[in-house]
Amino acid sequence: MxxxxxxxxxxxxxxxxxxxxxxxxxxxxxxxxxTTFQAANGEWRGHSALELATPEAFRENPELVWVFYSARRYTAMKARxxxxxxxxxxxxxxxxxxxxxxxxxxxxxxxxxxxxxxxxxxxxxxxxGSVFDYRCTEFLCNYKGRNVRDHFLTAALRKHTPREPPQPVASCCQPAKKRARCACEDTRENGLALQFGGLEGDLPRCPRCRVGLLRPGVVWCGExxxxxxxxxxxxxxxxxxxxxxxxxxxxxxxxxxxxxxxxxxxxxxxxxxxxxxxxxxxxxxxxxxxxxxxxxxxxxxxxxxxxxxxxxxxxxxxxxxx
Ligand SMILES: [Zn+2]
Ligand SMILES: [Zn+2]
CATH class of the missing domain: 3.40.50.1220 (TPP-binding domain)
Known part of the structure; x- marks a missing residue:
């Protein structure tokens, strides 16, 4: 045919x-x-998916995980x-x-x-799930929400979120267009350790129970x-x-x-x-x-x-x- x-x-x-x-x-x-983790060599700013998108990572370092998802929300909002x-x-x-x-x-x-x-x-x-959804982590609270208006959710996230624009990616089978990058040529971004001064007290909190930390409403590795x-x-x-x-x-x-x-x-x-x-x-x-x-x-x-x-x-x- x-x-x-x-x-x-x-x-x-x-x-x-x-x-x-x-x-x-x-x-x-x-x-x-x-781009997804896979397309970015499984990394974001030197952090692996295991450090960013697992329930364990969130328990150990909710600041890093929230900054990562805040950056993804920002990039998604900037994309069309x-x-x-x-x-x-x-x-x-x-x-x-x-x-x-x-x-x-x-x-x-x-x-x-x-x-x-x-x-x-x-x-x-x-x-x-969606990066615009979140839910309460408190065991007995089943609060779920969605916020697509506020890019950053809290003042600390507004301050600490890296503003990364979407990256037009040319696929390997197409001739690269001007200014477009091929995903396989992306170089690893190293040494951009994030600083979290004062972030702990200002992560998104549950509006219903008022004690629980909110988590992104996405399915993580191992879930x-x-x-x-x-x-x-x-x-x-x-x-x-x-x-x-x-x-x-x-x-x-x-x-x-x-x-x-x-x-x-x-x-x-x-x-x-x-x-x-x-x-x-x-x-x-x-x-x-x-x-x-x-x-x-x-x-x-x-x-x-x-x-x-x-x-x-x-x-x-x-x-x-x-
Ligand atoms: Zn390529
Ligand atoms: Zn709650």
Whole structure:
């Protein structure tokens, strides 16, 4: 099949699909200039993921962990949702508006970009939580909150948070654009030890019990994913009406639990469309009538592929002009 035939065959399936599952991974955040631990060689300012994103790290050094998440909040706020975020939000709205059709978006990203692109919350599962969420660490207090207005939460975090702008990253398979850096060329940032004078007394506190320290509402290494969120995906997959199309975006789809979802849908006859900068097994996928692979930046390939459903004016005017 030529790439044009591929696209048309995908679009026919998309238009006829009754039930669609979208699985989104870190590649979509990278298109907006947000990198993950993995892309940054597992480090942030010389600190490893183990020092920054585990329950033990938070118990031992809540100052460092909060400064790290404060920096991530800041960077996420400075990043802009890309065209694929907007296209997915519009796809969800259009499909959900049709009584006979269903859609669910499952994202592994914690940066809030889906939400800022207008993604309907009721149709979204944030598997790993969000850097804009927090919850109380006090054993008997179950307070949970979300704050997307204040970048820094406390005066001390405002003072100590490194202001790191999002980094446009060119993927290895594309020619590097001007001023863009390739993730694999990033050099390790060393020796930027953080100073925490007076920070201990001014970390985010629980507004309900007034004693508990708040922690970021993300899933850390060694923690299990939220059962409530997992159950929503499970119910969607196991309902009588089967999923007939899965869109896998910005991930190889080979990491758990995304891989499990793809396999379950496939077993029930669903077709799979991959949108990623790197496609493994491209040759065998091109022979598989139940799969499509669109290699490249999903921010460019996805809106084009979804066009028969979302049209060309899928972005809110306020963002198109900015
Ligand atoms: Zn490279
Ligand atoms: Zn509390």
């Amino acid at each position: 030529s790439s044009q035939e591929q696209l048309e065959s995908f679009q026919r399936c998309l238009q006829g699909a009754r039930k669609i599952l979208c699985i989104v991974g870190a590649g979509l955040s990278a298109s907006s200039g947000l 949702p890309n065209d694929a975020h907007f296209a997915l939000a519009e796809l969800c709205r259009r499909v959900a508006a049709d009584e006979r059709r269903e859609i669910l978006l499952v994202t592994q990203n914690v940066d809030g970009l889906h939400w800022r692109a207008g993604q309907p919350e009721a149709l979204t599962v944030e598997l790993h 299990s994913l939220s059962l409530v969120q997992m159950d929503r995906v499970d119910a969607f997959l196991s309902a009588k009406q089967k999923v007939d199309l899965v869109l896998v975006i910005g991930t190889s789809g080979r990491v758990w639990p995304a891989m499990g979802y793809v396999e379950r849908a496939q077993l029930c006859g669903s077709r799979i469309a991959l949108f990623n900068t790197e496609i493994e097994d491209a040759a065998s996928i091109s022979k598989n009538k139940k799969m499509w692979a669109f290699q490249g930046n999903a921010a460019e390939t996805l809106p084009h592929a979804l066009e028969p459903v979302i049209g060309r004016h899928y972005k809110p005017r306020s963002w198109s002009q900015a």
